[in-house]
Amino acid sequence: MNFAAIWKLPVIYLCENNLYASSTPAKDSLPQPDISVRGAPYNIPGFSVDGQDVLAVYECVSQAAARARKGEGSTLIEAKTYRYEGHQLGDFGGYQPEGELDKWKQRDPLIIFRQLLMKRGLLDEKEEQAIIKEVDAKIAEAEKFALSSPMPDLATATHYVYKED
Numbered sequence: 001m002n003f004a005a006i007w008k009l010p011v012i013y014l015c016e017n018n019l020y021a022s023s024t025p026a027k028d029s030l031p032q033p034d035i036s037v038r039g040a041p042y043n044i045p046g047f048s049v050d051g052q053d054v055l056a057v058y059e060c061v062s063q064a065a066a067r068a069r070k071g072e073g074s075t076l077i078e079a080k081t082y083r084y085e086g087h088q089l090g091d092f093g094g095y096q097p098e099g100e101l102d103k104w105k106q107r108d109p110l111i112i113f114r115q116l117l118m119k120r121g122l123l124d125e126k127e128e129q130a131i132i133k134e135v136d137a138k139i140a141e142a143e144k145f146a147l148s149s150p151m152p153d154l155a156t157a158t159h160y161v162y163k164e165d
Contacts, residue, residue: 001074005042010068012061013039013076016051018083023095039076051081052104054113081109 004011015035019026027033036046045067049060057079064075082104086093093101117123 001039001042001044001076004074005044008071008073010071011074012064012068013044013074014061015076015078017078017080019080020083020087022087023091034078036076036078039074042074044074044076046076046078048078048080051079052107052109052112054109055116 001013003009004013017026017035021029034046034048036048039046047060047064050056057077060077064077067073067075082101084101084105085091114123114128
């Protein structure tokens with residue numbers, strides 16, 4: 001962020017804040033739980049946005065992109081959201097307060113946005129099923145390609161990882 005601030009780089013830092021650091025609630029481990037304020041020492045504006053609201057995130061990122069395109073520098077955006085699964089393999093949750101996960105799942109961005117599109121007449125059940133079918137086909141095609149592709153040559157597996165070859 002320091003270099004981005006000094007050089008007024010057109011960078012959008014988007015922090016997906018799922019409100020937990022592994023199994024510890026962020027509110028219990030950070031004196032200031034809003035990540036968006038961390039741009040202030042670098043003179044980078046920060047914004048917190050409801051990460052469950054697709055349109056709110058879109059609007060906030062659009063404004064940051066406009067700032068960047070005008071040469072006004074970087075923006076830090078914190079999208080407050082929630083993770084439904086554990087932090088890593090073997091983390092099965094259970095440390096959240098009773099009902100917290102269910103409360104957040106009721107505000108799932110996919111469900112909320114689907115309902116909005118349906119309400120505005122921009123999507124109907126038939127169109128939705130066609131989209132799902134198309135996406136499922138693309139996923140199946142990508143999986144087939146990945147599984148049928150040869151494994152990488154171990155002799156070149158580290159090229160461009162730590163240094164430029």
